[in-house]
Amino acid sequence: MKRIALFLVALVTLVSCGDEIEFNTPALQANKEYDFWKAKYFSASINDSGYLTISGGNAAETVALTVPTVLEGTYVFGDVNSMEARFENAQGTVFSTNNRPASSVSIYPEYGEIVIESIDYVNASFTGTFHFLAFNEAGNNSIGFNEGVFYQIPLTSGSFPSAVYTCDDAIANTQNVLANLALVDMSDSDAYEVACNTYVAALENQKNYCGDVDGAIQDIIDGLNNCQLPCEQAEINRAAAQIEFENASIGNYTERCANYLFYLTEQMEFCGDEDGSIQIIIDALNCADDDNDGIPTIYEDFNGDGDITNDDIDADGIPNYLDNDDDGDGVLTADEQLDIDGNPIDSDGDGDVDFLDNDDDGDGILSMYETGNTDGDTLDDYLDADDDDDGILTSAENADPNGDGDPADAIDTDADGIPDYLDDM
16 A cells, blocks of 8 residues: 555656646656656567566657566666666657766766566556666767656557566576586686686676676676686696696606696686796697607607607617607507506516517517417417417527527427427427
8 A cells, every 4th residue: 555655646746747647547757857758659568588668759759668577676777788768859869778978977877767566467557667867879968757657558569478587587597507617627728618608698697687786797797807717727727737747657648748738828828928938848848759659759769868869779770759660570669568557568577668679578589570379379479488388488499599589490399390489299
């Protein structure tokens, strides 16, 4: 009853300005620049997005009041585009609460409001009050309306939405999106950017439905820096990658080096590199495996003099970093034995890892001459210390009497055409 009484007082106030309305007759009127203004025609519409617009006009001028939700409540003009009061004069000049005043006019934002006091869902009409100060596009001229009233304005376009989206819904959505952002792997800048932009969209949506009179939501958006990964996080990511790189082995060096290079580059992107120190580190990195043999180029400087061009283990004229068979044993370096971590192993325990050892099983026969698997076990002959599985090591069966590594002179005791080291009989 109190609300109705206050509303009637407002109507009586407008009647005193020189015109009359019947309480059971739709009306839209106000004081425009303190002169009475009344619409001769009026209507309400709801668009596909659920935005409500109450409009009215006379022969020369129109007023339109738009809010994003078909729900009773107070909505503030002059803050977000979804809540707008527009006035168009006889000359076609549009004044909007979304136009900001020129600095020569005012440095403070101008706000107004529309109060939807009641919605008659049966008769599809809207009643409430409004006031606003609207500026032209240049912001140097304004039109003010106060003591505005709209009474039983009929819905003539669109329909009431089945589900009304409100400010509370927008806030809940923002909180859910923020919770998801907190779960993002911050080492993935692309994932962060996607999740952050989703958060910004939720914040913009919240502005549309709730307003942002104190600018708190916009401050959050501005603080996200266009969703670039924060410099502090880029430094954390680089530091973690550096620790992994510094503890790299042959088996994971290439991967960890590339990872370190990636995060160094991101640190430059998100933090800058004023003194050039990051670029110096990048320039000094060598993540390459020039011969694609699984051994990073940096590990193929076997004499340790810093010159990778003068290392040639098999003396074939091809430096190791370009040689796909470093020891010249006929087994490609990429096919030599590795441990579970991808590091080269030393099958015969002689101090030389297989890719540098031309006799991988240490049986006295060069690996290049041991191309089969005589005993059919799990080890090829070049890795098998007992090629024929007769219980006698190959090195003890006179496989190479002249010691040149070529078993062409191997002893065949029973003269059956099969040298002893391959003969299990």
